[in-house]
Amino acid sequence: xxxxxxxxxxxxxxVAVAAMVVLGVLEWTGDKKAKAPDxxxxxxxxxxxxxxxxxxxxxxxxIVENNKDPxxxxxxxxxxxDIAIRKYETEKIIDFLKDVAVAEEEDNVRTAxxxxxxxxxxxxxxEKKTSLELAISGHVKKNxxxxxxxxxxSKVDAQAVIGIDYLHTNIELLSLPYHKVDxxxxxxxxxxxxxxxxxxxxxxxxxxxxxxxxxxxxETIEDEVHIIVGEFxxxxxxxxx
Numbered sequence: 001x002x003x004x005x006x007x008x009x010x011x012x013x014x015v016a017v018a019a020m021v022v023l024g025v026l027e028w029t030g031d032k033k034a035k036a037p038d039x040x041x042x043x044x045x046x047x048x049x050x051x052x053x054x055x056x057x058x059x060x061x062x063i064v065e066n067n068k069d070p071x072x073x074x075x076x077x078x079x080x081x082d083i084a085i086r087k088y089e090t091e092k093i094i095d096f097l098k099d100v101a102v103a104e105e106e107d108n109v110r111t112a113x114x115x116x117x118x119x120x121x122x123x124x125x126x127e128k129k130t131s132l133e134l135a136i137s138g139h140v141k142k143n144x145x146x147x148x149x150x151x152x153x154s155k156v157d158a159q160a161v162i163g164i165d166y167l168h169t170n171i172e173l174l175s176l177p178y179h180k181v182d183x184x185x186x187x188x189x190x191x192x193x194x195x196x197x198x199x200x201x202x203x204x205x206x207x208x209x210x211x212x213x214x215x216x217x218x219e220t221i222e223d224e225v226h227i228i229v230g231e232f233x234x235x236x237x238x239x240x241x
Contacts, residue, residue, distance in 0.1 A: 037066035045072070045079045052083045061096055064109070074112040081116040090120045098216045117216060129155040132162075132209045132221045137192075140227050140234030142200050145174070148193040148225060150207060154183045158211040162191055165206040170199035170229075183211070197229045 035044060040063050048056065060080040064073050077100070084090045097120070100113035131153050138146030150162055163178025174194035181189055195205075206224040213219070226237040 037062045038068055040067055040072060040076070041069075042072055042075050045075050049079050049082055052087075056080070056083050057089070057092055061093075064096075064100065070106045070108055073106070073109050077109065077112040077116055081119060085120065085123060090124055094120060098214065102215050121217075126217060126219065128219065129158070129213070130209065130211050130219050130221055132207070132223055134207060134223055134225050136225060136227070136236050140197065140229060140236060142197060142229055142231050145194065145196050148195060148205060148207070150191045150193070150209070151188060152181065152183065152191065152209060153188045154185065154211055156185050156213060158183045158213050160209060160211045162207065162209045164193055165208055167195075167205065168201070168203050170197070170201055171203060171205070172196040172198055197234075200229050200231060202226075202228050 037059075045060075045063075048060070053059065057080065060076050060083075063076040064080070067073050067076065077097070080093055081090070081097070084093045094117065097113045097117050101110055101117060104110040104113060131151075133151040135149045135151070136146055137149055138144065140146060148164070152160060152162060154160070160181040160183050161178060162181065164173065167173055172195065174196055175192070177193075179191045181191065183189060204224050204226050206222065209221045209223075211219045228235045228237060
């Protein structure tokens with residue numbers, strides 16, 4: 001085949017391939033508009049991920065809510081999250097995913113919602129809303145009582161649970177090991193734990209604070225106090241963040 005014939009042939013093939021791609025996109029677009037949520041299949045969802053429409057959120061939510069096939073609904077959740085992550089629009093879908101995670105009866109669909117919430121939070125972590133400060137009140141010495149004082153606050157209304165994770169046998173807990181607290185936004189509350197130091201030694205007192213913002217999202221802070229207990233006195237070495 002001569003050079004003069006070969007070059008035009010390449011051009012013809014290239015144009016033909018481009019035309020097929022365009023027709024494929026047009027066919028996909030037309031087909032997408034024609035399908036009702038209960039008629040959607042996995043192949044349709046795969047095409048949508050490759051070329052998401054402007055109203056992908058509304059359409060995929062409708063598929064999750066109205067399609068009869070659990071696997072298609074599950075895949076629709078993954079497609080919704082994938083597109084939203086790529087478009088930086090996860091905050092537009094997170095409440096929907098939470099609703100599905102809480103209310104959905106189909107196990108795989110509910111699990112898919114939880115998994116995609118976790119994926120979203122891994123890529124776009126929640127803003128830190130909580131603070132925890134620990135302090136000691138009283139004498140740090142053998143056979144004395146002291147208080148561990150936790151000062152907690154939150155930027156938003158939240159349910160809080162704060163507790164001492166564990167204690168050495170030489171430290172006796174004289175109060176409850178944990179407390180439940182209703183926190184109001186930007187208000188500070190103090191929680192106290194009464195302790196008795198029975199023997200000398202070096203001890204760590206770990207504290208965990210868990211704030212629940214709703215039935216899905218929560219924030220956890222772990223902190224500890226490091227003390228040295230002597231016969232007639234002691235030291236507070238650090239408050240670890």
